[in-house]
Amino acid sequence: YAKDVGKNNYQVFEAGMNIAVERRHRISRNLALAIGRTELTLAYQPKVAIASGGIVGVEALARWHDRELGIIGPEEFIPIAEDTGLILSLGEWVLCEACTQMKRWEAQGEERLQGISVNVSTYQLNHQNFVEVVKGVLEKTGLEAGRLELEVTESAVMQNPERACAILTELHQLGVKIAIDDFGTGYSNLSQLKRFPIDYLKIDQSFISGIATDIQNAALVKTIVAMAYNLNLEVIVEGVETEEQLAFVKNLGAHMYQGYLCSEPLSVEEFQQFLGRTGEKDKTQWR
Numbered sequence: 001y002a003k004d005v006g007k008n009n010y011q012v013f014e015a016g017m018n019i020a021v022e023r024r025h026r027i028s029r030n031l032a033l034a035i036g037r038t039e040l041t042l043a044y045q046p047k048v049a050i051a052s053g054g055i056v057g058v059e060a061l062a063r064w065h066d067r068e069l070g071i072i073g074p075e076e077f078i079p080i081a082e083d084t085g086l087i088l089s090l091g092e093w094v095l096c097e098a099c100t101q102m103k104r105w106e107a108q109g110e111e112r113l114q115g116i117s118v119n120v121s122t123y124q125l126n127h128q129n130f131v132e133v134v135k136g137v138l139e140k141t142g143l144e145a146g147r148l149e150l151e152v153t154e155s156a157v158m159q160n161p162e163r164a165c166a167i168l169t170e171l172h173q174l175g176v177k178i179a180i181d182d183f184g185t186g187y188s189n190l191s192q193l194k195r196f197p198i199d200y201l202k203i204d205q206s207f208i209s210g211i212a213t214d215i216q217n218a219a220l221v222k223t224i225v226a227m228a229y230n231l232n233l234e235v236i237v238e239g240v241e242t243e244e245q246l247a248f249v250k251n252l253g254a255h256m257y258q259g260y261l262c263s264e265p266l267s268v269e270e271f272q273q274f275l276g277r278t279g280e281k282d283k284t285q286w287r
Ligand code: C2E
Pocket: 045, 060, 061, 062, 073, 074, 075, 078, 091, 094, 119, 120, 121, 151, 181, 182, 205, 238, 239, 240, 241, 258, 259, 260, 261, 264, 265
């Protein structure tokens, strides 16, 4: 009897595996076709200066609505795109689209947005010609290098620190800004990152959710902000959802934040409306 149960469990397990494998196949196949088509879009989330409350930047986040599979989040499709190498064409499309959109906002006289951030995956960063890809996109779109910010994670940088440092230095010399994303979740520490040409540190949202009540998280964020000051880095806090959390990180001296409190990531049309709405109220304040 026990043997039968084990066997059944295994069959259920195997069926589950097959479904997962099947889904991955479908995702990679459909995603390959979606690049450059309307199924793949960018969502835009504002970046707010904590001291003034004004909008100072925007992050581009990939969105995919597949006709067959429905809406699939980047947490699911980006890792698959990395495994299959699709991330190279996907990543270049994201870069190009984000830079083009930033140029449009410039052309309409939007002065609040100092730059646009684009997420870069480990595979992309470590791929041979990443610097050339970025240069090519900047040339093609005509965006000034100083208006582009690249977000890389600690783990992407630490996988091959020498190489990552060389690539980031080359990009930084072009004028591109560099941010470390999801900071605090990796194994590196700030002293290891000191030699990298970094402009911004983005504190991972997992530290913010309980910040007003969790003493440990609060202490951690406080330490990160203090160390960032010493290294001349600007701190961006991710995932701010409440006034309480905002008050807390403001008190610690963090420079900028992103989060649902201001806005969730928006479609290009919605972001346009958001700019209009916040611009009318006050040229520098979003609320
Ligand atoms: P990320 O770059 O750290 O982006 C922040 C994520 O947190 C986004 O999820 C955003 O929608 C979400 N978020 C923003 N504010 C809040 C908040 O107040 N509360 C909560 N709970 N969440 C908030 P999203 O868009 O699902 O993206 C997830 C991750 O996927 C990104 O994390 C990034 O690592 C990756 N990703 C997204 N687009 C791209 C892309 O074009 N290329 C690459 N390589 N990775 C991407």
